[in-house]
Amino acid sequence: MGCPRPYSGVMTSTASQERKAMVSALRSVTADAPTLCKGWSAQDLALHIVVRDSRPDLMVGRRLPLVGPKARAALQNLASGGYDASVDRVAAGPPPYFPQILKPVDDAMNTLEYYIHTEDVLRAQPGFELSHRREISEELRKRIWQHASLTFFVMAARKQNRRITFFSPGYGATTRGPAAAPLMMVHGTPEELTLWASGRAAHAQVDITEA
Known part of the structure; x- marks a missing residue:
């Protein structure tokens, strides 16, 4: 074979x-x-x-x-x-x-x-080291933002029972979670936000602001 x-x-x-x-x-x-x-x-x-x-x-x-x-x-x-x-x-x-x-x-x-x-x-x-992470294409970054906004961002807000605004300069902002839940903002590139939302927070480079 x-x-x-x-x-x-x-x-x-x-x-x-x-x-x-x-x-x-x-x-x-x-x-x-x-x-x-x-x-x-x-x-x-x-x-x-x-x-x-x-x-x-x-x-x-x-x-x-x-x-x-x-x-x-x-x-x-x-x-x-x-x-x-x-x-x-x-x-x-x-x-x-x-x-x-x-x-x-x-x-x-x-x-x-x-x-x-x-x-x-x-x-x-x-x-x-996060400072040496690999470079990815703009096409991939856009696709990650598009897909994660509909999947991992939703699941992260549900799991944490929070209203979370995911913000990525150049790509936009999207808010997920119950309207009455405590609000937090997570800033980063689409790929780092996705790693954070998928349960890899310790290995993702994001900034978090509590409302």
């Missing part, structure tokens, strides 16, 4: 660009390297992406009484090839019959996922 063909998407997309960045980050560390995902090594994160790409049924199946043992065995089989093979499968992307090979679907499903997980690898490594 030949090696998986690297995924390029039908058209260039922010998600496909971030997939490449994520693969580069995973290849820069060892399998047991830490990540910002609590309890997950780089190997665990790579396997998560493989499952999400090609076997999403296993994400649910392992928790079901009737199919759980088979799903867990399938996961072990996916992991048995080793770390390099898992990263190669991340690079290869989803099967050609999956909807995320289409640019609009890929961008909607995966831009934030891949950006966040790339940073999960990079920012967890010893010696990482």
Whole structure:
């Protein structure tokens, strides 16, 4: 059997660009390297992406009484090839019959996922400094702002039971949460606001103002 063909998407997309960045980050560390995902090594994160790409049924199946043992065995089989093979499968992307090979679907499903997980690898490594974080494209920054405003910003306000205004110079401001809840303002670039809102506050560069 030949090696998986690297995924390029039908058209260039922010998600496909971030997939490449994520693969580069995973290849820069060892399998047991830490990540910002609590309890997950780089190997665990790579396997998560493989499952999400090609076997999403296993994400649910392992928790079901009737199919759980088979799903867990399938996961072990996916992991048995080793770390390099898992990263190669991340690079290869989803099967050609999956909807995320289409640019609009890929961008909607995966831009934030891949950006966040790339940073999960990079920012967890010893010696990482926020002042040396990677540069991202303006296109990606706009896409992050657009998608996070509808997802992670909403979830962060709900989880904290706060009314939160997310403000990013050049991109705007959006307020999420109950009108009667205490107000706070979080300032930063779209990507740093997204990391903060997704539960990675200790590793995000933002400024917070309490009302």
